[in-house]
Amino acid sequence: MQVLRAEEMYDWDRKAMESYGREGQVLMENAGRAIAEEILRKFPETEKFLIVIGGGNNGGDGYVIARILKDRRRIATAVQVVPDEKIKGDALYHKRVYEQSGYSLSSLSEEVWNENTVLVDAMLGIGVKGALRAPFDELVSKVNESQMHRISVDIPSGLPADEGVKEFQAVKADTTYIVQAPKQSLFLDHTAGYYGEWKVLDIGLPPMASPKVSREIWTEGAFAESFPVLPGSAHKGTRGKGLIVGGGRMMPGALMMAARASIRAGAGLTTAATVRDIIPYLTPSLPEAMFAGTGESSGVISSVDPEVLEGKDAVAVGVGMGREPESRPVIEMLLSRTSGPLLIDADGLYHLRFLLDDLKKRQEVTVLTPHFGEMAHLTGEEVSEVKRNPFSLSRSLAYEYGVYLVLKGPNTIITTPEGSQIIEPSGNEGLSKGGSGDVLTGVLLTMLMQHESPVKALANGCFLHGRTAELLISKNRTVLDLLPTDLTDGLSLTYRTFLPR
Numbered sequence: 001m002q003v004l005r006a007e008e009m010y011d012w013d014r015k016a017m018e019s020y021g022r023e024g025q026v027l028m029e030n031a032g033r034a035i036a037e038e039i040l041r042k043f044p045e046t047e048k049f050l051i052v053i054g055g056g057n058n059g060g061d062g063y064v065i066a067r068i069l070k071d072r073r074r075i076a077t078a079v080q081v082v083p084d085e086k087i088k089g090d091a092l093y094h095k096r097v098y099e100q101s102g103y104s105l106s107s108l109s110e111e112v113w114n115e116n117t118v119l120v121d122a123m124l125g126i127g128v129k130g131a132l133r134a135p136f137d138e139l140v141s142k143v144n145e146s147q148m149h150r151i152s153v154d155i156p157s158g159l160p161a162d163e164g165v166k167e168f169q170a171v172k173a174d175t176t177y178i179v180q181a182p183k184q185s186l187f188l189d190h191t192a193g194y195y196g197e198w199k200v201l202d203i204g205l206p207p208m209a210s211p212k213v214s215r216e217i218w219t220e221g222a223f224a225e226s227f228p229v230l231p232g233s234a235h236k237g238t239r240g241k242g243l244i245v246g247g248g249r250m251m252p253g254a255l256m257m258a259a260r261a262s263i264r265a266g267a268g269l270t271t272a273a274t275v276r277d278i279i280p281y282l283t284p285s286l287p288e289a290m291f292a293g294t295g296e297s298s299g300v301i302s303s304v305d306p307e308v309l310e311g312k313d314a315v316a317v318g319v320g321m322g323r324e325p326e327s328r329p330v331i332e333m334l335l336s337r338t339s340g341p342l343l344i345d346a347d348g349l350y351h352l353r354f355l356l357d358d359l360k361k362r363q364e365v366t367v368l369t370p371h372f373g374e375m376a377h378l379t380g381e382e383v384s385e386v387k388r389n390p391f392s393l394s395r396s397l398a399y400e401y402g403v404y405l406v407l408k409g410p411n412t413i414i415t416t417p418e419g420s421q422i423i424e425p426s427g428n429e430g431l432s433k434g435g436s437g438d439v440l441t442g443v444l445l446t447m448l449m450q451h452e453s454p455v456k457a458l459a460n461g462c463f464l465h466g467r468t469a470e471l472l473i474s475k476n477r478t479v480l481d482l483l484p485t486d487l488t489d490g491l492s493l494t495y496r497t498f499l500p501r
């Protein structure tokens with residue numbers, strides 16, 4: 001499913017009408033009807049509905065919803081909150097249909113606020129611009145203070161559809177019925193929560209007319225369909241031989257978790273490279289792994305023998321490595337000598353900030369997996385700015401350095417060097433613990449070795465990680481006690497659920 005910006009949504013709408021014979025009034029009928037049906041399904045009992053109608057096409061949808069609720073003999077009060085002359089075009093057409101059906105409008109009295117139980121917010125849609133003007137500024141506060149269940153039409157009124165907006169005032173919806181395609185703000189850290197529970201409804205825009213943007217949500221169907229089927233004769237070689245460089249005297253656990261996750265995810269052979277002293281402590285918990293000792297300086301990795309790279313299908317570096325400058329040459333060496341995919345994570349990203357030019361020289365697949373803080377460090381932006389503009393900042397970084405970028409968050413955004421984007425929304429707050437990134441690194445390493453498309457490999461790895469967290473919570477864990485190591489041991493839940501082979 002495509003995720004759109006407001007302008008892209010308008011393009012689709014325009015093209016549907018100009019080139020595919022669709023009528024605006026019909027599309028509005030479809031939108032309003034689809035939403036009304038959802039509302040009726042959600043509230044089959046004797047709720048009292050208040051429909052608040054604004055001056056654009058979002059308000060037009062509101063007129064359709066109000067008419068259908070009344071047609072079905074439900075108790076519904078409709079209020080138009082802008083002067084009559086603001087209602088134009090398709091919205092005016094549907095206002096007339098509403099009135100010709102014998103239905104009337106009410107004014108916004110105190111009773112209206114107090115007597116109703118469900119509010120349908122059809123005030124403002126994706127056409128909102130700038131700070132809210134009267135009467136919407138006060139109305140939005142009043143709506144948010146009311147005790148009614150709030151249902152927003154297409155988007156919570158006042159909320160920007162696109163990334164990048166710093167200040168806004170918006171309805172905090174309990175439920176949002178999104179018209180045709182989710183908008184960017186559904187996936188941003190500072191706006192996602194305004195949508196409440198949400199559902200996307202098809203209003204009949206022709207798929208042939210959809211905008212040519214590559215910004216998609218990764219689904220369980222996409223995971224199941226694209227997950228590579230290994231031949232029955234698969235051996236270590238076909239499953240992939242991976243190398244993970246990381247850990248040190250202070251953080252051996254990160255390497256342990258990444259290596260174990262890589263093995264559990266299905267790697268043929270995983271080698272963990274770290275300072276020699278800690279290898280004996282890691283072996284009991286990683287019986288399936290191979291080990292390679294690295295050069296060491298004050299307990300941190302200071303060099304890796306390039307011979308270790310021989311025969312490896314992919315390499316991951318950074319987990320638990322520390323930020324001491326002594327480790328920087330390791331990243332430098334891997335950037336120039338790794339012939340397959342190279343994934344850089346965690347402390348590796350810290351060092352990378354000083355090696356960005358080396359990144360540009362690489363011809364092979366390079367993957368960076370920053371969280372918001374690491375992304376801020378890499379781009380020199382504030383964390384709040386990264387959260388506000390994750391799509392465009394990811395694109396510029398991926399394009400400039402020719403890398404695949406996995407920007408980790410509640411909605412992980414995966415970007416290709418060409419700028420295509422996948423949003424992977426699975427997971428829960430149980431993942432916000434030290435170590436879950438290390439597990440992801442191990443999983444991604446394995447996926448990269450087994451899939452010929454790096455972007456699909458990355459999307460599948462994020463899905464595997466996030467869905468496992470969800471399935472564990474639905475079984476015997478909670479978001480409080482979920483551990484990164486539970487994820488590793490729980491990977492089979494996701495495999496068994498979605499790949500019943």
Ligand SMILES: NC(=O)C1=CN([C@@H]2O[C@H](COP(=O)(O)OP(=O)(O)OC[C@H]3O[C@@H](n4cnc5c(N)ncnc54)[C@H](O)[C@@H]3O)[C@@H](O)[C@H]2O)[C@@H](O)CC1
Nearest residue numbers: 013028056057058124125126127128129130131132133154
């Ligand atoms: N395919 C589509 O895109 C379809 C869209 N539909 C609906 O149409 C909506 C978009 O319609 P519009 O483009 O008319 O946009 P809106 O319905 O968001 O309304 C824009 C109106 O709000 C006012 N406004 C904008 N910013 C304001 C501010 N800061 N303070 C106060 N008033 C402000 C403007 O004066 C303008 O009249 C969608 O959200 C959706 O609900 C549906 O009707 C059917 C088809």
Ligand SMILES: [K+]
Nearest residue numbers: 124153155157
């Ligand atoms: K709305």
